[in-house]
Amino acid sequence: MHIIAQQIHNHIKQAKKVMIVPHQNPDGDAIGAATAFLEYLAELNKEIVIFCVTPVTDKLHFVPHSTTVITDPAIFKDSSVDTIVVLDSGDLRYAGIATHLVNHPATIINIDHHATNERFGSYNLVNTTAASTTEILFHFFRANSIRINPRMATSLLTGLTTDTGNFSNAATSVSALAVGGELIRSGGNYNLINNAVIRNKSVESLRLWGKALQRLTKEPDYNMVYTYVTRQDLIEHKVDDQETEGIANFLNNLENPGIVLVLKETANGMVKGSLRTTRNDIDVSLLAKQLNGGGHKKAAGFTVGSTIEEVVKKIKILLKA
Template sequence: MQRTAQQIHNHIKNANKLALVSHPNPDGDTLGAAMAFAEYLQTLGKEVKIFCLTPVPEKFSFLKNIHMVSQDPETFLDMDTITVLDCGDLRYAGVVDLLKNHAATIINIDHHATNEKYGHMNMVVVNAASTTEVVHNFFKFNNINITPTMATALLTGLITDTDNFSNSATSHTSLVASSELLRSGANWGAIHRALVQNKSIAILKLWGLILSRLTKKENSDMAYTYSTIKDLVQHGINDDDIEGISNFLNKLDGAKMSLFIKEIADGKIKGSFRTTSDDIDVSALAKKMGGGGHKKAAGFTTDGTIENVVDKIIDLQAQK
């Protein structure tokens, strides 16, 4: 990993125009990695642009450089290097068509076991808790100074992907990295206020509705629930406000795995699997649905209705 980190750093020092990519419906890991990386590139005097196919949730406004994120596909014009962060493949990144036949060097930095190693250079560390932990190591290997704002961005990713250090992704390396980031000046209070203390009455009412739908069929070891676009409209909140439900469901007893399904735009269904069981690999199930992720946390996006997606998943479980 250290050799790859040094190769990437050497390439970047000789590059001029660089773009960063965060995945659609961005979370704190993909954004935290991008914001810290953008600041690193700025210190080298590089021209930097950041692309994300969908808008950034307002709660991440505390991150430095967040204003740079654009949905403009022309972001990639004349770029000689494109770094994709926290994306197992270019489809998930939302750029597979935009980068088709592009001459730029692709750098792939990630921590997902299902990563397709699509870059010209790939720094993929599957035992890292988050992509920001990988980026933190990249900075350390190359003796790059981590400023307080970079540290805040990196810690945001670690808190996001470990569910505030409560899930199985939490490890001694993630805790050591977090300690080092706090020592570097990471603003724990700002992160906590934005990501943890951000539940309005309307949000909690919708959470209650979604949790009231929790179902477990007799022929399945999976509990699931769902939200619709109509739910969001009626409660006047954004899709991002219910992202935490997937991790919350991982705390339930009486089922080996959980699934949270959401209706999203264009007739699509987005699903998020979670498990705490060592004998279940939800990434394998997500991959069969066209997605991917980690053994204990994975997701997918597909066409269909909530009902037929659930039925398909239960059928896939029965085939194992």
């Protein structure tokens, strides 16, 4: 990892213009990684742009530079972009840019921690044992003697905090805790992050969660519990998609749930699924991959063009196969 980190740094120093790409519907890790990398590039006086297929949710606008993200794909026609850094994405489809990169001449740098990563870059800095992509970037900066300033520290700590569920889920490791401490020491604003992404539930969102909990269904024959949220639910409770984030992680608090599945209808007629487990003998990333998704052994996801009922039936078939 040390060698590839140095190779990436050496390439970046020669780059003319760098495009940073977090995955679509970016979470705290994706935006934290992208904005920390932007800060690093700015110190090298590089031309920089952050592109994301979808806008950054308002709840992550506290992260430094998060409001500079653009969504206009015309940037891919900019011939001065010679390096594209894809962050926190197991594949280019999840990043939302696969079609944009057909015959694109830029060098692709892939930095990620997902077990299902396809190593699609010219440079692949992939560590599947890392709790977050921002944890990988912390070590990348250290390997190249890059000073982590307070803004970078806050961005990196955002990714680590959100991907570990505030240092409480299965991704939390000795390394993650040590890196978290170092980032706070470097000026990372943990109180800001905690208030923005942990203590951020409105009365309306909790009512929505209550509806999802009422629908919670236990399927002992499939070692699974599941629930769902519809577009109508969001309209009735006057909340947006982001208010459903965290339901799957919360359900992981159930006693021996096996597989936790939370399904959500999206605005474009798709169904997004979140899979969780606390069991060491279950790998939900393998299930997600069969639905063209991906992720980690204990936390994964997918998006399919179907109905909630059809997705539940499909998953039951896959679990019995």
